[in-house]
Amino acid sequence: MKAFGLRKLTLAAACLLAAAAQAATRLTMLRPPADSGPITVFYPTDATATRVQRGPFTLTVAVDAAPVAGNHRLIVMSHGSGGSGWENSDLAQALVAAGFTVAMPEHAGDNWHDHSAVGPPSWKHRPREVSQAIDAMAADARFAPLLDGQHVGMYGMSAGGLTALVLAGGSWSPALLARHCEAHLAEDFPTCVGLSSELDGSALDPVRIAVARRIIHYKFDEDTTLQEGHDARIAAVVAAVPMAAAFDMHSLAHPRVPLGLVRAGRDAWLAPQWHIDAVRAACNGCVLLADMKDAGHGSILSPPVPDLPPRAARLLDDPPGFDRRTLDGVYAAIVRFFVQNLQP
Incomplete structure (x- = not known):
């Protein structure tokens, strides 16, 4: 881009951020589409924000x-597997401060209160739920006049990062996940089994590996259909610590839209070498928005999820030495990426 054009874009982005920052964050819920969960919406308002409680999280919003x-x-x-919108609310509020409206669908069968479809069953229908959220916003009389529904951004973390990569043009299959787990089960065990089991260095580890391998082969070996998703309204995508070992990496060589990535160097759930680093190696033109070298898988979440069960805590809690104050810079980089790539 010519220097003048870059300066003009930077100035426009700065003005946009300054103007929008005067608005507070509003919070509301939309009714769930068929076969999905409710949609949490954060958006700009002139009303006064107050402190509200949502589950274990305290938010400062105008309801x-x-x-x-x-x-x-x-x-x-x-959101990530077993998650909700609340642990992404600080990023959502950073986006609202820049003028964006943020919609968070609760993914059916893979959320904080329902784990019945965790893994590939949920991954298959998540892109449709993202499209349903766009539809719901376009159909809502409060939001439709205020939004350009043809230039939408999409952000996803972990399993939501897989969703983001799909909507950027990638394709994956359960059989590719099974192939990865056959080759790297012991090294990438949390990817392949989630929270159902873990290796602890004991004499039982070979048994755990054998059982996991049998289950993975039974459930996923024969499911070779490449899963894809497309929504022409999505114009820019950010994938944070994405689940990516199940992808055909060739499909990510040339994303159909600008694609930003966020990496956690000490990710113990989705080991970087087989996930985000593999995406970076395959992708031409992807932008690494943040490389959080001391971060774990859940370090991008804010507010952090409290009182996790021990197995989940070992995978999601911040590693020693991670400084949560750095998240402000990570969120600012994500905001800038969307400002720059969702211009009229």
């Missing part, structure tokens, strides 16, 4: 206040 226009751009956020 069900009147919206203001912001920058007319929508971001859809896809």
Whole structure:
């Protein structure tokens, strides 16, 4: 880009951020589409924010206040496995401060209160749920006049990162996941079994590996259909610590939209070498927005999830030495990426 054009874009982004930052964050819920969960919406408002409790999280928002226009751009956020919108709320509020409206669908069968479809069954229908969230915002009388539904951003973390990669043009299959787990089961055990088991260095580890291998082969070996998703309204995508070992990496060589990545160097759930680093090696033109070298898999989440069960805590809690104050810079990089790539 010519220097003048870059300066003009940077100035426009700075003005947009400054103007939108005057608005508070509003919070509301939309009714769930068929076969999906409710949609949490964060958006700009002129109302006064107050402290509200949502599960174990305390948020400072204006609940069900009147919206203001912001920058007319929508971001859809896809949560990680077993997650919700609340642990992504600080990033959502950073986006709202820049003028964006943020919609967070709760993925059916893979959320904080329902684990019945964790893994590939959920991954298959997550892109459709993202599209349903865009549809729901376009159909809502409060938001439709304020949003350009043809230039939408999409952010996803972990399993939501897989969703993000799919909507950027990637394709995956359960059989490719099984092939990865056959080759790297012991080294990437949490990817292949989730929270159902873990290796602890004891004499039982070979048994755990054998049982996991048998289950993976039974469930996924024959499912070779490449899973894809497309929504022409999505114009920019960010994938944070994405689940990626199940992808055909050739499909990510040339993303159909600008694709930003966030890496956690000490990710114990999705080991970087087989996930985000493999995406970076395959992808031409992807932008590494943040490389959090001391971060774990859940370090991108804020507020952090409290009182996790021990097995989940070992995979999601911050590693020693990670400084949560650095998240402000990570979130600012994500905001800049969407500002730059969702211009009219």
